[in-house]
Amino acid sequence: MFNKVQAAAGQVDDTGREFLVFTLANQEYGIDILKVQEIRGYDAQTVTRIANVPSFIKGVTNLRGIIVPIVDMRIKFNLENVEYNQHTVVVILNLETRVVGVVVDGVSDVLMLKPSEISAAPQFGTAFSTEYLTGIGTVGERMLILADIERLMTSQEMALVEQAAVA
Template sequence: MEHTTTTSPAAAGMEPRRTLVFGLGAEDYAIDIGLVQELRGYGAVTRLANAAGWLKGVINLRGVIVPLVDLRIKFGQPAPGYDASTVVIVLNLGSRTVGVVVDRVADVVGMQPEQLQPPPQLGESGVTDHVLGVATVDQRMLILVDMARLLAEFNLDGAAALPLAA
């Protein structure tokens, strides 16, 4: 009789990556749970004049002006309708606080390192520069997004300086 010893990922020093799963349209995405400051419903937003379409505006979060980025628009999906299920994920990205608007938040899952596969290479277009990898967790495909990299290109620190829309 053959005896095998299994080592749990925690015992092997391979803790699962805890991720927040959110949806945009029919697609499921995930981000590192450590970036999430809070979840809020979509409410009153102050629009900014001459801002890109994906920058929905700003909100006042306990005295802090926070820019809101609509990920569906940023990812080239059809313009969303905002309703009671629309969620704002408030992220702490080091020195910046940014809100991202998503269709729904599903749950928190652990992602084992061996589940994460590199993103597909799509030439030199940079389409997947913000994708850390793709994983299948609980029978669903999740795209792990590098939010700091995705949002770094937008220079959101200057969003508060844009004039408010009339």
């Protein structure tokens, strides 16, 4: 039986989904815009380093009374080092179980991708495990790696972030 919920879901499928596009080492990535709380300039002086945590955890910051762990995605994805500059930003994510900040090289735009513009994730090597990929988005000549940021930030390895936030 076709009901209103299925009809609404069908409309979402027809119109597509919005993704925040960010860059890391000249590669564009997309994450579900609904997970993004805000985007802030990166200021290393506001991040408190915590001892004995993996290098991809830059530390924690106080965001309006909430202690937010900050993860450097370039280090997390084992990419080459980059100098932080005026384009470097922290994307504050509001995930199901926590608020996390991710440092990226820059944010370019928000794109609406239709289902026809999203291909299945490849099953070969990428900068990170394909279990965190939801697909590859293509818009004209642009290719975006679409990441399941919720799954990436709640992986077993990222449990260290939770520990860092309460330390």
